[in-house]
Amino acid sequence: MTRVIKYVFYDILRTRFILMYTVFLLISTFALFQFDSDTGKVVLSLLNIVLMVVPLVSVVFATIHFFNSYEFIELMLAQPIKRSTIFMSEYLAVSFSLCTAYVVGVGVPILMFGVSPSVLTLLFTGVVLTLVFVSLAFLSSVLTRDKAKAIGIALLFWFYFSLIYDGLLLWVVYSFSDYPLEKVTLALIAFNPVDLARIVMLLQLDIAALMGYTGAFYQQFFGSSLGMLFSTSILFIWIALPITLALRIFKRKDL
Amino acid sequence: MISVKQVDKKFGNLTALDQVSLELKAGKSYALIGPNGSGKTTLIKSILGLVIPTSGDIVFDGESIMRDWKYREKIGYMPQIGHYPDNMRIGQLIDMMKNIRQGNPKLDEELIDAFKLYKMYDKRMHALSGGTRQKVSAALAFLFNVPVLILDEPTAGLDPVAAEILKDKILHEKHKGKLIIITSHILSDLDELATEMIYIFEGKVQYNNTIEQLKQETNESRLNKAIATLIRQKELVASVTDLT
Numbered sequence: 001m002t003r004v005i006k007y008v009f010y011d012i013l014r015t016r017f018i019l020m021y022t023v024f025l026l027i028s029t030f031a032l033f034q035f036d037s038d039t040g041k042v043v044l045s046l047l048n049i050v051l052m053v054v055p056l057v058s059v060v061f062a063t064i065h066f067f068n069s070y071e072f073i074e075l076m077l078a079q080p081i082k083r084s085t086i087f088m089s090e091y092l093a094v095s096f097s098l099c100t101a102y103v104v105g106v107g108v109p110i111l112m113f114g115v116s117p118s119v120l121t122l123l124f125t126g127v128v129l130t131l132v133f134v135s136l137a138f139l140s141s142v143l144t145r146d147k148a149k150a151i152g153i154a155l156l157f158w159f160y161f162s163l164i165y166d167g168l169l170l171w172v173v174y175s176f177s178d179y180p181l182e183k184v185t186l187a188l189i190a191f192n193p194v195d196l197a198r199i200v201m202l203l204q205l206d207i208a209a210l211m212g213y214t215g216a217f218y219q220q221f222f223g224s225s226l227g228m229l230f231s232t233s234i235l236f237i238w239i240a241l242p243i244t245l246a247l248r249i250f251k252r253k254d255l
Numbered sequence: 256m257i258s259v260k261q262v263d264k265k266f267g268n269l270t271a272l273d274q275v276s277l278e279l280k281a282g283k284s285y286a287l288i289g290p291n292g293s294g295k296t297t298l299i300k301s302i303l304g305l306v307i308p309t310s311g312d313i314v315f316d317g318e319s320i321m322r323d324w325k326y327r328e329k330i331g332y333m334p335q336i337g338h339y340p341d342n343m344r345i346g347q348l349i350d351m352m353k354n355i356r357q358g359n360p361k362l363d364e365e366l367i368d369a370f371k372l373y374k375m376y377d378k379r380m381h382a383l384s385g386g387t388r389q390k391v392s393a394a395l396a397f398l399f400n401v402p403v404l405i406l407d408e409p410t411a412g413l414d415p416v417a418a419e420i421l422k423d424k425i426l427h428e429k430h431k432g433k434l435i436i437i438t439s440h441i442l443s444d445l446d447e448l449a450t451e452m453i454y455i456f457e458g459k460v461q462y463n464n465t466i467e468q469l470k471q472e473t474n475e476s477r478l479n480k481a482i483a484t485l486i487r488q489k490e491l492v493a494s495v496t497d498l499t
Contacts, residue, residue: 071338
């Protein structure tokens with residue numbers, strides 16, 4: 001497996017995309033630290049980048065990479081290597097490079113301007129979100145043979161979780177506002193990894209009330225640490241579920 | 256060595272393989288013949304595990320390949336159209352394959368030398384012509400000295416010199432007692448290289464016997480005439496059964 005991972009890495013590094021992504025994160029984090037000396041505020045601004053940009057980059061890069069390495073995958077499949085080994089090598093190499101880019105890009109400025117628990121949580125949520133969206137990207141890649149369609153599905157995941165889902169949630173809360181909705185909203189939030197990441201972050205920052213009704217309730221219901229544990233474990237399900245599903249499809253796929 | 260047992264493969268509504276059963280034995284060389292889209296490549300890909308049969312089983316050395324992958328150590332595969340990572344160089348690709356398939360200590364670099372590929376080690380795969388690509392595919396298929404060789408249209412796109420080199424190599428390996436499966440539309444090539452013939456039409460095995468037998472049955476001395484006669488006979492039978 002390490003041998004296959006090595007070659008996937010080699011391929012990823014050659015495109016220089018990962019390098020550009022790292023530089024982009026470095027510059028924006030540095031810039032934010034320059035604008036404001038209050039780490040709390042910087043973390044909040046960074047949070048917005050993490051919640052929008054990281055999933056978008058992860059999902060698009062992973063899908064494009066998967067289709068660009070179709071030839072490599074085809075070649076490897078005719079060799080004495082297990083299908084799951086090939087697939088998981090691709091997944092691990094892509095996730096690892098994106099996570100490294102993120103940790104370096106956001107982590108280096110943070111190290112220079114001072115470490116606090118909240119920035120560590122920020123790093124953590126970014127890594128988890130990367131893993132979730134690479135999972136989703138791989139799922140969309142095995143669902144179809146068409147590159148454009150797969151990128152479409154991948155982008156749809158991003159749109160859905162970053163924009164549409166919140167709208168739907170608001171609509172539900174608004175239309176059924178006459179009923180006690182606390183537990184329902186809690187359950188509904190678990191279906192969106194981006195919301196979960198936001199909650200983990202806000203619970204850490206102790207400003208959950210800023211998120212309004214749900215945030216406040218979340219904190220009251222779980223307390224900070226239990227809430228964190230709950231949302232983190234659901235986030236891990238969000239990593240494991242799509243990739244397991246994708247692996248199952250890939251094992252039965254004709255190439 | 257390889258037995259294909261009642262393999263069906265459907266792509267949506269299209270039946271690519273229809274109850275295909277075959278016994279492929281070590282030491283023999285099989286010519287896989289059939290019109291375009293008759294299921295030859297699908298059959299080959301099923302043996303390699305690239306295509307998963309809808310039903311049926313394929314057994315390699317007594318073990319089903321459905322959950323297995325180790326058996327591919329014993330197969331050298333030359334695809335019809337070789338797809339390789341675009342920005343890799345030839346040398347890197349060959350090194351990578353050696354690195355990935357470490358199980359075979361005895362490498363056979365004869366074709367790399369014969370095709371003078373080492374002179375082009377620095378060329379990137381996307382810059383290669385179709386013929387050079389075929390040479391790389393051939394060199395990779397023979398590199399690991401494996402007992403089973405599966406060659407999908409090996410000589411298509413090669414220049415006459417390279418085609419002769421490859422044919423000599425195939426004959427040489429055949430005499431070593433390897434199992435060789437070749438598909439081709441160039442029947443005169445198959446006449447030299449193969450001893451057995453499998454004729455596939457619309458996913459069904461229509462004929463499976465030695466080439467000698469076929470020539471006797473059809474009273475023809477050359478393979479292409481013999482096959483033409485065979486096809487005409489089949490068509491005749493089909494039209495008669497359609498009438499009734």
